Amino acid sequence: MSAVSKFFQSKFGIWSGFAGAAVALFGIMPLLLSGFRLGLFAQFLCYAIVAVGIGLAWGRGGMLTLGQGVYFGMGAYLMAMHLKMADAEFRNGPGAVPDFMELAGIRSLPAYWAPFASPVFTIAAILILPTAFAVLLGLAVFKRRVKGAYFAILSQALAGAFAILLIGQQSLGGFNGISRFQYFFGYTINDPVNQQMLYFIVAAVLLAVVALSLQLRRSRYGELLVAVRDSEERVRFLGYDSANIKVVAYAVAALLASIAGALFVPVVGIISPASIGIVPSIMFILGVAIGGRASLLGPVIGALAVAWAQTTLSEQFPSAWTYAQGLLFIVVIALLPGGIASIPALAKRFRFKNNAEAVEATA
Amino acid sequence: MDMLVGQLLTGLSTGSILLLAALGLSLTYGQMGVINMAHGEFIMAGCYTAYVTQQVIGDAGVSLLIALPIGFLVGGLMGFILEALLIRRLYHRPLDTLLVTFGVGLILQQVARDSFGAQAVNVSVPEFLRGGVDILGTTLPKTRLFIMALAIVAVTAVTLVLRFTPAGRRIRAVVGNRDLAETAGISTRKVDAATFFIGSGLAGIAGVALTLIGSTSPTTGQSYLVDAFLVVVAGGMGRIKGAVIAAVALGTLQAVFETNSTASLAKVGVFIVIVVFLQLRPQGLFTLRTRSLA
Numbered sequence: 001m002s003a004v005s006k007f008f009q010s011k012f013g014i015w016s017g018f019a020g021a022a023v024a025l026f027g028i029m030p031l032l033l034s035g036f037r038l039g040l041f042a043q044f045l046c047y048a049i050v051a052v053g054i055g056l057a058w059g060r061g062g063m064l065t066l067g068q069g070v071y072f073g074m075g076a077y078l079m080a081m082h083l084k085m086a087d088a089e090f091r092n093g094p095g096a097v098p099d100f101m102e103l104a105g106i107r108s109l110p111a112y113w114a115p116f117a118s119p120v121f122t123i124a125a126i127l128i129l130p131t132a133f134a135v136l137l138g139l140a141v142f143k144r145r146v147k148g149a150y151f152a153i154l155s156q157a158l159a160g161a162f163a164i165l166l167i168g169q170q171s172l173g174g175f176n177g178i179s180r181f182q183y184f185f186g187y188t189i190n191d192p193v194n195q196q197m198l199y200f201i202v203a204a205v206l207l208a209v210v211a212l213s214l215q216l217r218r219s220r221y222g223e224l225l226v227a228v229r230d231s232e233e234r235v236r237f238l239g240y241d242s243a244n245i246k247v248v249a250y251a252v253a254a255l256l257a258s259i260a261g262a263l264f265v266p267v268v269g270i271i272s273p274a275s276i277g278i279v280p281s282i283m284f285i286l287g288v289a290i291g292g293r294a295s296l297l298g299p300v301i302g303a304l305a306v307a308w309a310q311t312t313l314s315e316q317f318p319s320a321w322t323y324a325q326g327l328l329f330i331v332v333i334a335l336l337p338g339g340i341a342s343i344p345a346l347a348k349r350f351r352f353k354n355n356a357e358a359v360e361a362t363a
Numbered sequence: 364m365d366m367l368v369g370q371l372l373t374g375l376s377t378g379s380i381l382l383l384a385a386l387g388l389s390l391t392y393g394q395m396g397v398i399n400m401a402h403g404e405f406i407m408a409g410c411y412t413a414y415v416t417q418q419v420i421g422d423a424g425v426s427l428l429i430a431l432p433i434g435f436l437v438g439g440l441m442g443f444i445l446e447a448l449l450i451r452r453l454y455h456r457p458l459d460t461l462l463v464t465f466g467v468g469l470i471l472q473q474v475a476r477d478s479f480g481a482q483a484v485n486v487s488v489p490e491f492l493r494g495g496v497d498i499l500g501t502t503l504p505k506t507r508l509f510i511m512a513l514a515i516v517a518v519t520a521v522t523l524v525l526r527f528t529p530a531g532r533r534i535r536a537v538v539g540n541r542d543l544a545e546t547a548g549i550s551t552r553k554v555d556a557a558t559f560f561i562g563s564g565l566a567g568i569a570g571v572a573l574t575l576i577g578s579t580s581p582t583t584g585q586s587y588l589v590d591a592f593l594v595v596v597a598g599g600m601g602r603i604k605g606a607v608i609a610a611v612a613l614g615t616l617q618a619v620f621e622t623n624s625t626a627s628l629a630k631v632g633v634f635i636v637i638v639v640f641l642q643l644r645p646q647g648l649f650t651l652r653t654r655s656l657a
Binding site for chain 1: 452453457461462465468469476585589596625630631642645
């Protein structure tokens with residue numbers, strides 16, 4: 001173990017790592033990036049929050065979840081419903097119908113919208129609903145020992161079904177989704193100061209989420225999770241219920257995706273089925289794979305890199321970017337399954353081997 | 364009564380479409396445990412094969428009949444190359460295979476977009492398949508009947524090949540017990556390549572047939588892939604019989620849900636049914652009995 005990595009494993013190192021990240025996120029980035037770019041960066045940070053969850057479920061728990069878009073979408077739509085209700089209430093008084101519904105010809109508010117006028121209810125729903133759904137689905141799937149590829153396919157089918165379901169709901173904006181928000185808990189969204197505030201919220205949540213992930217990794221539970229990933233039968237033979245262990249990781253990943261979705265809506269200003277279906281869900285995976293699925297910061301860095309590449313390259317070279325995405329999937333996963341995070345270790349082993357050869361040659 | 368018959372027939376026809384798309388998968392996924400996300404793109408390749416053949420030949424009837432074997436070859440060769448270059452190296456990492464082949468699928472989609480355009484193209488239906496046939500008071504388009512017939516032929520052919528030819532025997536041996544088969548002198552590498560060729564070729568045939576009922580775009584394959592996977596999951600690994608029953612059952616379910624609610628709710632309904640079904644039979648309808656833990 002090199003001196004650098006040893007330093008970051010120590011208590012002092014972890015604190016200084018977080019402090020450094022906080023300085024970079026809160027101090028340096030707002031200076032470097034103008035208002036529009038800072039908003040874009042906040043959007044990337046939302047993806048990074050999803051990535052932390054995937055890193056936990058897939059990298060540490062071995063559950064390849066191809067349906068995180070479902071939870072991302074749940075959080076996003078729940079938040080969007082509240083923002084729309086608040087906007088409508090501000091314009092036309094309590095119980096008013098949001099503007100996109102008026103356009104779609106819906107005269108009275110659907111019953112399930114009404115509770116979302118309350119911010120407390122909305123936030124509780126964002127935290128509880130997706131998590132509860134993930135626990136239920138996780139119990140149904142993992143208790144019956146459906147795993148590996150079966151689980152991956154099921155989670156993907158779920159994302160597909162969810163997106164199709166949303167397209168069919170005119171009271172949720174249908175194909176176009178929900179957009180044009182004016183207020184975020186009473187603050188005008190278009191105000192640059194408030195946008196910077198939103199960025200700070202997202203950055204703070206990301207730091208908290210990374211801390212949570214770190215805590216989970218270092219706990220006894222984290223050890224068990226890795227054990228389940230590497231040899232589920234053995235863990236079961238030791239008397240643990242491996243299904244429960246997996247459900248927890250899956251539910252935490254769902255919760256993180258939901259929070260990210262809820263933050264995504266005010267930051268980006270639109271949520272539609274196109275950003276939560278099968279393809280966006282699998283794209284979440286790409287960043288995690290590139291960064292290093294099992295490492296702490298790999299998913300974050302990978303997600304940021306992919307999102308950045310996507311926005312800068314996809315408009316100028318849409319065709320080339322798709323080829324690059326495909327190639328990245330192939331090259332990274334086939335040749336570098338540990339992602340960028342594994343490069344130092346690989347380099348060290350390579351150097352080691354060369355040294356060994358050199359020793360043999362001289363002997 | 365009429366409505367029930369109608370729904371059953373629609374179910375059968377949806378089921379046979381699913382079955383055509385899933386048959387190749389149940390060979391490669393079901394028998395080899397390889398999840399090939401590019402399977403949908405092989406279907407798409409079959410669709411474009413039909414399109415190109417028709418552009419070259421012109422006569423819709425002749426080109427359809429020629430496109431079927433060509434589609435098999437195109438799909439099969441793509442699968443063969445994919446297996447030789449990538450999948451062979453990843454046999455022990457099924458989840459990674461899934462992601463790698465998804466990357467391959469992305470690239471193939473973009474290739475199709477760059478060479479045929481993002482706009483959907485249409486293949487004209489031959490004269491003898493236009494119109495419908497009345498069965499028990501329900502009108503079924505002839506194209507759907509053709510697809511049903513094709514699905515039956517394909518299933519029969521695969522079953523016969525697996526059961527009665529030496530190559531099929533080798534495939535079954537490798538599926539049953541890879542190590543023992545190898546000890547008995549069977550080249551598992553060659554068998555894997557052959558299985559992949561056949562499975563992917565079936566995707567090509569499915570693609571050619573699907574041009575009869577819909578237009579072709581670079582993302583055509585993707586729309587069939589998830590449903591096809593669900594068929595294999597519900598049917599159980601390694602069983603053609605399971606795939607047939609699951610395809611028909613899911614097709615009928617979808618038809619029944621769709622007439623009683625909307626198409627979007629139908630997808631959700633089918634998903635819920637599958638999750639509940641897996642509660643009862645986690646390994647699918649039919650399973651190969653093994654003592655392995657996996």
